[in-house]
Amino acid sequence: MNEIKVGLIGFGNIGAGVVRLLQENAQTVQQKVGSGIILKRIADLDITSDRGVSVDPAMLTTDVNEIFNDPEISIVIELIGGYEPAKTFVLKAIEAGKHVVTANKALLALHGDEIYAAAARKGVEVQFEAAVGGGIPVLSAIKGNLSGNRFSSVFGIMNGTCNYILTRMTQEGADFEDVLKSAMELGYAEPDPTFDIEGVDTAHKLAVLASLCFGTKIDFNAIHTEGITAISGIDIRFAEQFGYRIKLLAIGKLTDDRQLEVRVHPTMIPLRNPLADVNGVFNAIHLTGDFVGPVLFYGRGAGQNPTASAIVGDLVALSRSIAAGVQNRRSAPLGFLDNTITTLPLKPxxxxxxxxxxxxxxxxxxxxxxxxxxxxxxxxxxxxxxxxxxxxxxxxxxxxxxxxxxxxxxxxxxxxxxxxxxxxxxxxxxxxxxxxxxx
Amino acid sequence: MNEIKVGLIGFGNIGAGVVRLLQENAQTVQQKVGSGIILKRIADLDITSDRGVSVDPAMLTTDVNEIFNDPEISIVIELIGGYEPAKTFVLKAIEAGKHVVTANKALLALHGDEIYAAAARKGVEVQFEAAVGGGIPVLSAIKGNLSGNRFSSVFGIMNGTCNYILTRMTQEGADFEDVLKSAMELGYAEPDPTFDIEGVDTAHKLAVLASLCFGTKIDFNAIHTEGITAISGIDIRFAEQFGYRIKLLAIGKLTDDRQLEVRVHPTMIPLRNPLADVNGVFNAIHLTGDFVGPVLFYGRGAGQNPTASAIVGDLVALSRSIAAGVQNRRSAPLGFLDNTITTLPLKPxxxxxxxxxxxxxxxxxxxxxxxxxxxxxxxxxxxxxxxxxxxxxxxxxxxxxxxxxxxxxxxxxxxxxxxxxxxxxxxxxxxxxxxxxxx
Missing domain, CATH: 3.30.70.260 (ACT domain)
Structure with missing residues (x-):
């Protein structure tokens, strides 16, 4: 059968990971899909830097339109991050009739509605497992096998930078500023860590997760968002005296009267809570469904390889669906069919x-x-x-x-x-x- | 669009849970599938006992052929367990062109090959998320979003009865026989607990899990299987002195020279290992993939509600696929396409x-x-x-x-x-x- 051809926009750290996975595990992927998944073209402004993977230079372009205009390409991966030009590119890919895979939680948290609506109009799919929890396949689980449940809560540790900093503050009795500086030097924090340490990245992920769990639109700006910059060593030590650990949690709850709590803030959790032992750059996401009960997913929440795993997982799902010759592709990027998505009121x-x-x-x-x-x-x-x-x-x-x-x-x-x-x-x-x- | 009609064989505890989920969460399921999933007929030898759910008596039959011969029924759920007549019924359902959902790990561990081959011939699917880990959606994850990974190991706690007994022996310093007796009285152990306490149930689950992770057939009888009947309080106390906890683990590993280790036995794990804190009837399954790294799934490994969650998740997947009008249904019950399944040698x-x-x-x-x-x-x-x-x-x-x-x-x-x-x-x-x- 025909190969599935893919275009990649954004050849940074994660993009290089996707390229390497598709090279190193080409046989594994083919055993799942039945055909190869072929990366045909990579667009980036910088096509000369060494990314640590070997690609045919003819595959590289600085003109993203070479991806949109290529009729052979059926899936576009967007990995540039941020709002623009990512949003324009994703919408252009959809307009060109391509399925989209993205890791861009910021884009989805703020402009998901517009993107999903465009995809529905064109009959293409948008997949985004890598947007939350790195390699942890939690979004697939919510949209997939856990579909029969009504969820009452979702919460967890979803930002590796914050968890790394809080873990070192806890273990070493160190202060925030010192650990942040060291984390930046070690590459565990971005050169501009604002979105991480202020909780914004965690709130982006909560917006995506909660929309899947509860089938609702969420006004991102209404999510109460507090980061960890005001946490001091003294807070951590007093919390320990009371028998608690401080973690930056994202919390989503559906109240009995169907109001939604969505909040991101440093949270004291009892030492016996399994999340208290989730350390360093690991993430853990906890769901409660009415039938499945509590379920916990744990793994690497970021990094080149885990993120590539999630992106290629999405590629495999789309490729299987293309190979299966689906006739009635119905739009349900959140697991819920689009016309069943509600807007639950947020609890003040x-x-x-x-x-x-x-x-x-x-x-x-x-x-x-x-x-x-x-x-x-x-x-x-x-x-x-x-x-x-x-x-x-x-x-x-x-x-x-x-x-x-x-x-x-x-x-x-x-x-x-x-x-x-x-x-x-x-x-x-x-x-x-x-x-x-x-x- | 048309409703999806389902037949259920086996109206026991789990069957009643499936009926209740489809009743209580009918709207949730419809929001995911786009049509209702309608349970049309239930076959059981006993159609008079009260199962705690209300069903139209006209739906009940003692003649399983009423399910096989009903052209409206497109999915059959097998929940009678054991080898026969479950195997005959599953093969008859496939022969009648129905998709099959089953929770029967014993059947799949011993006769999976024959069932998958029959399904491939008829172009129908076999889904079995409930066979391992109760409600934990680990099989879907392996077959789905983790598809791009080559796995090096899978291990975990997969039998709630054994874990309940070991947990109480550890926490109370109690002896095996006493806790087993109490577990039977409390309903945490079957009236005949042999398959659980001798490790056979865990080995069934390991056979299924490892076949999905490594894309291999597994000779069930070659799995080294030891239960917990010989574990005494003194073993648990000495293990603690050395800094370990005793858990019944299923362990699957792919060695560097592509031999497969598959074994079930009481195992001492360090107290710092997250599995050491998985207590009572909870299950936890740990995977390591070359790109995703370590991933842990935790939740209720048995029971009416979690198992119903997994079964209905399979129903939703099949119903979506039916509704999508798939043209080329390819056989890959293990995630790998059938013609790529190998038989890896087992390490003695x-x-x-x-x-x-x-x-x-x-x-x-x-x-x-x-x-x-x-x-x-x-x-x-x-x-x-x-x-x-x-x-x-x-x-x-x-x-x-x-x-x-x-x-x-x-x-x-x-x-x-x-x-x-x-x-x-x-x-x-x-x-x-x-x-x-x-x-």
């Missing part, structure tokens, strides 16, 4: 209920604790336990750390604002959310 | 190299340790450490426990046979394999 962050670790920095003087406890009580927040470090010889600022029972986030914010107006408070008070019963 | 158990915990029961007299150590040394087995319990007042049998460095299993067996011939040995010596670096 102020309404979210968790317990909290609150850290106050106060002058060491009489009446401080009474003042803080009074404001908390007035706002209906009850204290479960408290840690106060040894008193200094008067006058100095000391940390007071309180673990609350469950409380409304809105009440906590009101209370902190009032407490921060006390004269004895010398720094903005901090909150870290605690999830005792994630499931 | 005697050639397997691991380290070992050896437990001797010897009279407490001079020269015992010298005798044991001498035989081990003569067979090229070196001792890493030893635990000897406090000496009694002479004459009584005491345990001597030795952890070896890596050694050939054949050498260990030869040494144990020779040691067991010593007069001072009062019970058959025991070995438990240690896997320090599973990956």
């Amino acid at each position: 962050m102020e309404e979210i209920i968790t317990s909290f670790m609150l850290r106050f920095t106060a002058q060491d003087q009489p009446g401080v604790l009474a003042g803080i406890a009074g404001v908390l009580g007035k706002n209906g927040i009850s204290i479960e336990s408290m840690v106060q470090t040894a008193r200094h010889n008067g006058g100095q600022a000391v940390p007071i750390v309180i673990k609350t029972h469950e409380a409304r986030e809105g009440a906590i914010r009101t209370a902190l604002a009032e407490i921060d107006s006390f004269d004895f408070i010398s720094e903005k008070s901090r909150l870290i959310r605690i999830e005792d019963n994630l499931e | 158990m005697e050639e397997i190299i691991t380290s070992f915990m050896l437990r001797f029961t010897a009279q407490d007299q001079p020269g015992v340790l010298a005798g044991i150590a001498g035989v081990l040394g003569k067979n090229g087995i070196s001792i890493e450490s030893m635990v000897q319990t406090a000496r009694h007042n002479g004459g009584q049998a005491v345990p001597i426990v030795i952890k070896t460095h890596e050694a050939r299993e054949g050498a260990i067996r030869t040494a144990l046979a020779e040691i067991d011939s010593f007069d001072f040995i009062s019970e058959k010596s025991r070995l438990i394999r240690i896997e320090d670096n599973l990956e």
Whole structure:
């Protein structure tokens, strides 16, 4: 039978991994698809740098239109990342009647609707397993064998850079800035790590995951997104004293009244939670379905090889479908058929209920604790336990750390604002959310 | 569009779960498939017992031919288990041109070849996600998005009954027989638990898993299969002293010279291994692919609801494929196209190299340790450490426990046979394999 011809846009680190996988495992891929998957053309602005893989120079082009205009090419892989020109290229590929494989979570989180609609009009598919969890095949599982479930939650560790930094901060007692610097030197953080450390990359992934789990459109800008830049060594040590570890979690929950919680923030999880032991650049994603119950997926969430695995997995799926001669290709990039996608209301962050670790920095003087406890009580927040470090010889600022029972986030914010107006408070008070019963 | 009509053979616990899922989540399924999946007929010898789900009595029949002969039924679910009449029924369904969904690992492990060949001849599909890992969608992942990988290993905890028993033995210091009895009373073990506790069920699952990972036929009877019946509380406590936990593992490895290791036995794994914390009825399956690296799947490995999730996932996949109007259905029940399946040679158990915990029961007299150590040394087995319990007042049998460095299993067996011939040995010596670096 005929070979499946593929065009690749973006010949960076991940693109080179895809090229290498298709070369090294050509036989394996052919055993699955029945025909070879042939990379016919690679477009990039830079076609001279050495990518560590050997390709026929005639395959390289700086003109992306050579891919769109090639009638032999049936699948286009987009690996340039970011919003533009990725979006234009993806839409052009669809317009040219090509199936699309992309790892671009930013693009899908913000412009997924437009891309899926264009694909539906042209009768082509958009596959994006590599967009979440690197090589972990979690999106395929949600869209595939777990299809019969109604999901109540999805949460996990989805950014390797943040998890690497938090792991080293935890294990070495090191501070954020020092570990970030070292991570950049070692290549575990991008030269501009803003999207990672501010939680934006995790929020992109949560938007994609939650849309698949719950069959809903999600307004990306409405996702509560907090990164790890404000986490200090002192937070990590106090969390340990209470029996918790701090991880940057993405959390999506469907409430009983069908509101959606979607939030990304540093989270204290009990040491017994399996996610507490997910360290370094590993990712773990936890789902709960009404029939399957809890399911956890764990693996490498980024990197050249795992990402290439996910992209080639998508190529294999599309190639099988092309080879099978599908007659009625129906549009369901989220697993749900397009016309069944809803827009669930998002639960306002102020309404979210968790317990909290609150850290106050106060002058060491009489009446401080009474003042803080009074404001908390007035706002209906009850204290479960408290840690106060040894008193200094008067006058100095000391940390007071309180673990609350469950409380409304809105009440906590009101209370902190009032407490921060006390004269004895010398720094903005901090909150870290605690999830005792994630499931 | 037309509805997909399904026939169910076997209306037991799992069958009732499938019925309930299709009832409760009918809308969810329809949102994925585009049409309803309608259970048209249920065949069972007993059609009067209450299964806790409400079905139209007209749907029930004791004559399985009413399913095979119904031209409206395009998918048959086989849930009677065991070899016969399940095999006859599956082959009849295929002969009648129906796709088959089954959870029957015993059938597939022993007669998969014949069933897959029959399905290929008739151009129908056989799906069996529920056969391994309950609701965990690991088979779909291997056949699907991980397709681009060459796997080097697959291992895991795949039998909830054994894991429940070992977990309670570990946590309570209880003995095997007591926990088994309690497990049977609580419904965590079958009335006849032989296949579970002797490792046979785990070996069935390993045969299926390894055939998918490595694209090979496997002679089920050649799988080294040991259950947990000989594990005692004393083994568990000595393993803990050495820093290990005992789990019943299924292990499949492809060696560098393309021999296949497939074995099921109680295994000591380091406490830091994530599988050490997989407790109770949970399952976990670990894969290593050359590009994806390590991936771990964790969830409920058995039970009515998780198994129903996997079965309905297969129904959804087949229904989508039917609805898509596939023209060239190619036979690849193992992910690999049938004509690419090989038969890899199995590595003889005697050639397997691991380290070992050896437990001797010897009279407490001079020269015992010298005798044991001498035989081990003569067979090229070196001792890493030893635990000897406090000496009694002479004459009584005491345990001597030795952890070896890596050694050939054949050498260990030869040494144990020779040691067991010593007069001072009062019970058959025991070995438990240690896997320090599973990956």
